[in-house]
Structures are given as C-alpha cells and as structure tokens.
Amino acid sequence: xxxxxxxxxxxxTGAGGFLGAxxxxxxxxxxxxxxxxxxxxxxxxxxxxxxxxxxxxxPAPAGLQVDAVVDCAAAIPSRLADPDLLxxxxxxxxxxxxxxxxxxxxxxxxxxxxxxxxxxxxxxxDDATPPDPDTPYGHSKxxxxxxxxxxxxxxxxxWAVALRLPAVIGPGCHGNFPATVAARLAAGETxxxxxxxGPYNAVVHADTVAAFVGHLLAHPPAGFRAxxxxxxxxxxxxxxxxxxxxxFDAAPRLDVRPAAHASPVIDPTGAxxxxxxxxxxxxxxxxxxxxxxxxxxxxxxxx
Numbered sequence: 001x002x003x004x005x006x007x008x009x010x011x012x013t014g015a016g017g018f019l020g021a022x023x024x025x026x027x028x029x030x031x032x033x034x035x036x037x038x039x040x041x042x043x044x045x046x047x048x049x050x051x052x053x054x055x056x057x058x059p060a061p062a063g064l065q066v067d068a069v070v071d072c073a074a075a076i077p078s079r080l081a082d083p084d085l086l087x088x089x090x091x092x093x094x095x096x097x098x099x100x101x102x103x104x105x106x107x108x109x110x111x112x113x114x115x116x117x118x119x120x121x122x123x124x125x126d127d128a129t130p131p132d133p134d135t136p137y138g139h140s141k142x143x144x145x146x147x148x149x150x151x152x153x154x155x156x157x158x159w160a161v162a163l164r165l166p167a168v169i170g171p172g173c174h175g176n177f178p179a180t181v182a183a184r185l186a187a188g189e190t191x192x193x194x195x196x197x198g199p200y201n202a203v204v205h206a207d208t209v210a211a212f213v214g215h216l217l218a219h220p221p222a223g224f225r226a227x228x229x230x231x232x233x234x235x236x237x238x239x240x241x242x243x244x245x246x247x248f249d250a251a252p253r254l255d256v257r258p259a260a261h262a263s264p265v266i267d268p269t270g271a272x273x274x275x276x277x278x279x280x281x282x283x284x285x286x287x288x289x290x291x292x293x294x295x296x297x298x299x300x301x302x303x
Contacts, residue, residue: 008065008104009035010217013056013097014072015049016042018172019111019165019206023070024049026210032217035064037073056093060100067104068217071097072111076137078175083136087143094144102156107220109213110148112162114202114228116141119261127227127270145226152224161216161274162226166202166266168209169288171295178203178285181244181252182292190253191241198263199234201281205288208279215275227274230266231281237263243282247289 010027014020016038024036028048036042037054045051054061056073075089094110101108115138117131133139144162151157167176184191209229235243238254245252268278 008067008106009033009050010068010070011060011064011066011100012036012070012072013054013093014038014074014111015045015051016040017072017074018170018174019168019209020070020072021045022170022206023072023210023213026207027070027214027217030214032214035066056096057089059096064100065104066100066106068106068109069097069101070109070111070213073097074111075140076175077135086136087140090137090140091143091147094147098148098151098157101160102151105158107158107217108148108151108160109216110144110160110162111209112145112164112226113138113141114164114166114266116145116162116164116226117228120264122264123262124265124267125228126267127225149224149226159220159222160224161221162224163209163212163271164226164228165209166204166228166230168204168206169284170206171291173206173288178240178244178288179292181241182248182289185245185248185250185252185289186292186296190255192255192257193237193241194257195259195261195263196238196254196256197236198259199265200237200240200263201231201234202266203231203240203279203281203284204229205279205284208277208284212271212274212276219275221274225270225274227271227276228266228268229271229276229278230268231279231284232268233281234265235281239282240285243285244289244292247286247291248293249289250293 012024015036041051118133
C-alpha cells in the first residue's frame with residue numbers, strides 16, 4: 001500500500017538571515033505552510049514555521065515537497081572575501097534552489113540585488129537598464145538571474161521573479177546606508193555624507209518585500225521577470241538622513257564630502273505592475289529610525 005505523499009510547503013531558504021526570517025514569518029501568518037531552511041535550523045521563528053538545516057550549496061533534502069521556493073540564501077562579501085568563491089557559492093545556491101523548484105514543478109522567487117545592475121551612467125534605473133555589475137557580488141546575482149531565466153525558458157519552472165533589492169531595512173538590518181546612519185546616531189558619531197543633494201529612494205522595508213512575495217504567490221505572473229524595488233518619491237540624501245534621525249529622535253552631525261558616483265533614481269514601475277506597493281521614502285526611513293532606536297533600547301533576547 002502506497003503511503004500518502006507529504007503535503008507541499010512553501011520553502012524559504014536563507015531563513016536564518018534578516019530578510020528570510022521576515023518572509024517566512026509573514027507567509028506563515030498569512031496561512032501558508034512554510035518550511036524555513038538555513039545552514040543550521042533557523043532559531044527564533046514563528047512556531048507555525050517548520051525549521052530545518054540545509055546547506056543550500058548541496059542538493060535539497062530528498063522527499064521535500066514544495067509549492068514554491070523563496071530563495072533568500074546568499075553569500076555576502078563581508079563573510080566571503082574571495083571573489084571567485086563568492087560567485088561560485090551564490091551560483092550554486094541558486095542552482096540548487098532551481099533544482100528543488102523544478103523537481104516539484106514549483107515557481108521560484110529569487111532575492112536578487114540592485115548590484116546585479118551595477119552603476120550605469122543613467123539618471124534612472126529601471127527594469128530595462130542593461131545590467132553591468134561592477135562587483136563580484138553583483139556578478140553572482142546576475143549569473144543567478146540568468147540561470148533562473150533559462151530554467152523558465154526551457155520549461156523547468158512554471159514562472160519565476162527576481163526581486164532586485166535596494167537597501168532592505170527593518171529591525172536588525174545591517175550592512176546598508178540606513179543601518180550605518182542608525183548605528184552612528186546610536187553611537188553619537190559623525191555621519192559621513194556623500195552627494196547630500198542627490199536623489200535617494202534605494203530603500204524598501206523588509207515587511208514590504210514580504211508582502212510583495214505573498215502577493216506574487218497568490219497572483220502568479222507569467223514567464224520570468226526581473227524587477228527593481230524602491231521607495232517613492234526620491235528625496236535628497238540629506239533629507240534621508242534627517243528622516244532616520246527624526247525617527248531616532250537624535251540630531252545628526254554631518255561630514256559632507258564630494259561623491260565619486262552620481263545617485264541614480266530607481267524606478268519600480270515594473271514591480272508595481274505586478275502588485276508591488278512602494279514605501280513612502282521619507283515615511284519608511286522615519287519608521288526605521290524609530291525601529292532602530294527601540295531595538296537599541298530593548299535588545300532582543302539571545303537566540
């Protein structure tokens with residue numbers, strides 16, 4: 001007698017990280033069956049989320065049945081300095097996520113990066129901007145996008161979307177411009193500010209990303225899309241710092257310096273056409289400043 005197959009789950013890789021954990025929790029709260037994976041079983045997640053260990057550089061566990069894969073796993077330069085190994089690792093992570101989705105005929109949502117586009121000589125970046133990555137991390141993300149696009153084109157995947165993320169913010173974020181500003185505000189340090197009057201909207205809240213992931217799973221698009229996420233409208237970089245400081249209830253000290261690169265605006269129109277609802281730039285930065293201040297005042301318990 002054949003045993004019944006286990007019910008399919010939505011697989012979230014990289015769930016031990018900041019964004020993956022937020023997405024896993026949001027999907028579970030919306031009623032989806034979620035399996036969250038990290039190199040070790042991710043701790044501290046919603047009790048409705050099943051957690052398990054999976055080194056995404058290796059094939060997915062046998063018998064895992066998924067109805068979608070949300071791939072948040074990534075090696076980042078601060079933790080993997082060798083550029084060749086960084087690229088190889090991120091491509092391997094994406095390939096194994098594709099293989100899992102393909103064997104279950106499931107769609108794939110890939111957390112890419114604006115670094116896949118690089119620094120084009122353009123005032124505005126949109127989905128039609130030719131990618132020209134200028135870092136190993138950017139090259140790894142673009143290579144992963146192309147691998148996923150090929151899997152959709154050959155019928156291995158029913159559909160897929162790559163989300164080209166800007167700075168993703170929220171309690172516990174790190175390694176981006178708003179997080180650096182918040183850390184310096186907390187320490188009472190001077191904030192070095194480049195191109196203070198240039199436009200800035202390269203930011204999205206983690207909760208907004210999670211909501212868009214849920215929307216895409218409920219309203220699947222056709223084919224493969226790579227879309228840029230960002231807030232609206234652009235505001236001057238100086239005002240972006242002021243918004244974070246307002247939420248933090250602190251007065252920033254600025255060290256203004258000339259910028260080596262211009263500050264392009266990111267146009268999220270392609271994502272909006274798929275159901276993305278952009279954050280208000282000033283409002284989301286003020287919200288993040290308040291979240292960062294609260295996190296410092298009441299640090300989370302040890303995991």
